[in-house]
Amino acid sequence: MNSPLLKNNLVYVKLVLVTLFWGGTFIAGRIVAHALPAMTAAALRFAVAAVLLLLVAWMKEGGLPRLSGKQMAATAALGLTGIFLYNLCFFGALGSMPAGRAALFIALNPIVTALAAAVLLRERLHAVKWAGIALAFAGAAIVITRGDPMAALHDIGQSLGKGELLMLCAISSWAAYTLVGRAALKGLTPVAATTYAALWGLLFLLVGAGRDLVTLQWSAIGWQVWGSLGYLGAFGTVLGFVWYYEGVKAIGASRTAVFNNLVPVFGIGLAALLLGEQVLASMVAGGVLVAAGVTLTNR
Numbered sequence: 001m002n003s004p005l006l007k008n009n010l011v012y013v014k015l016v017l018v019t020l021f022w023g024g025t026f027i028a029g030r031i032v033a034h035a036l037p038a039m040t041a042a043a044l045r046f047a048v049a050a051v052l053l054l055l056v057a058w059m060k061e062g063g064l065p066r067l068s069g070k071q072m073a074a075t076a077a078l079g080l081t082g083i084f085l086y087n088l089c090f091f092g093a094l095g096s097m098p099a100g101r102a103a104l105f106i107a108l109n110p111i112v113t114a115l116a117a118a119v120l121l122r123e124r125l126h127a128v129k130w131a132g133i134a135l136a137f138a139g140a141a142i143v144i145t146r147g148d149p150m151a152a153l154h155d156i157g158q159s160l161g162k163g164e165l166l167m168l169c170a171i172s173s174w175a176a177y178t179l180v181g182r183a184a185l186k187g188l189t190p191v192a193a194t195t196y197a198a199l200w201g202l203l204f205l206l207v208g209a210g211r212d213l214v215t216l217q218w219s220a221i222g223w224q225v226w227g228s229l230g231y232l233g234a235f236g237t238v239l240g241f242v243w244y245y246e247g248v249k250a251i252g253a254s255r256t257a258v259f260n261n262l263v264p265v266f267g268i269g270l271a272a273l274l275l276g277e278q279v280l281a282s283m284v285a286g287g288v289l290v291a292a293g294v295t296l297t298n299r
Contacts, residue, residue, distance in 0.1 A: 011250045014243040015259045022106075023266025025236035026099035027274050028228035033095035035225045040212045042087035043205035048233025050202045053195040056242060064192055071188060074180060075196035082177025083201020084208075089170035097163025098277045103267025104143045105167040107290040110257060111136045113175040120179065128296055136293025142286030190245045198237075261291040 032041045057064050067075065093102050111133050117123040125133070144164060181193065188196075206213070247256040264287055271277040 011247050015247045015256060016262065018240045018243045018247075019259050019262035020266045021235040021240045022263045023103060023270055025232055026094065026103045026267045027270050028231045028236065029091060030094045030099040030102075030271075030275065031228045032225055032232070033091045035221065036091075036216075037209070037212050038088055038091035038095065039205060039209040040216060041091045041229070042084070043202065043209040043213065044229050045087065045232045045237070046083060046198055046202040046205060048230060049237040050195070050198045052234060052238040053191075053198050053241075056238060057191050057195045061189060061191055064195060065188065067196065068187075071196075075188075075193060076200045077180045078177055078193065078197035079200025079202075079204060081173050081180060083197055084204040085173040086170050086177065087201070087205070088208075089166045089173060093163045093166035093170060095163075096161065096166065098271060099275060100268040100271035100277045100279065100283065101143070102163065102167055103264045103271070104283060104287050104290065105140075105164075105171060106267070107261065107264045107287065107294060108136060108140055109171050109174050109178075110260065110294050111290075112171050113178045116172075116175045116179060132293045132296025134293070135296065136290045139286040139289025139291075139293060142282050142289065144286075145282075190248075191242075194241055258295060261294055264290075 029041075032045075035041075036044070054064075093105075114123075114125065114129065114133065118125050177197075244256065247259070268277075268279055268283060268287070272279050
């Protein structure tokens with residue numbers, strides 16, 4: 001009689017671990033970003049992830065299905081937006097800003113996606129969702145301006161540096177990935193769609209990073225960088241993805257999405273613990289408002 005309850009409890013534990021893994025990607029990403037060019041770092045991350053995703057696809061589904069022309073185009077678009085562009089911006093941002101601050105931007109993903117769906121797909125947003133969006137953006141403004149939005153109006157360059165702009169581009173790329181994924185998942189399982197997206201993304205990244213990969217001094221890469229790349233590929237990408245979609249299947253997409261609010265919490269905590277980064281009051285206050293806004297939007 002207790003087996004369904006135990007099974008759901010295990011799902012919740014896995015979802016908390018997923019957010020811990022994703023929070024840790026900012027620490028691992030910052031280590032890698034300071035050692036390798038952004039394109040090269042992303043290519044090596046997805047070289048690891050693609051191999052493991054192929055293994056998961058073979059173990060869980062007996063391999064990958066053949067794609068139609070539309071599915072080929074859709075999965076290529078997934079690879080371009082969610083793998084190539086997102087990771088290029090992700091590693092570029094982490095080379096220019098603290099990991100904890102970058103992690104807070106990720107909390108805006110559901111908000112930007114909801115706005116993009118409203119504008120591009122004409123999805124209706126009710127008053128509560130608009131209130132959540134406004135609250136989340138107010139929190140983001142506090143984080144971005146370090147608690148002084150009025151000062152930023154006089155000198156926006158003090159608040160929006162290269163790292164912040166790249167993180168805004170990253171979450172926009174992820175919003176595009178999410179919207180394209182709705183079409184790509186028609187006729188494809190999440191495992192198959194993500195594996196094909198990773199393969200496409202890896203192809204784009206290898207083309208872009210080809211010259212750097214040839215001239216890279218491989219012997220100079222330390223174990224911390226290799227360990228971080230392995231973590232990003234195995235835990236931050238593959239295991240996180242598999243467990244997250246187990247949660248979607250078990251408790252539904254909306255309840256699973258709420259767990260994403262823990263990602264910046266873990267990101268800030270791990271950055272302070274492992275990298276010695278300072279936790280500002282504006283980060284805490286803004287982060288709480290963003291989390292509250294995301295929760296309202298996802299109700």
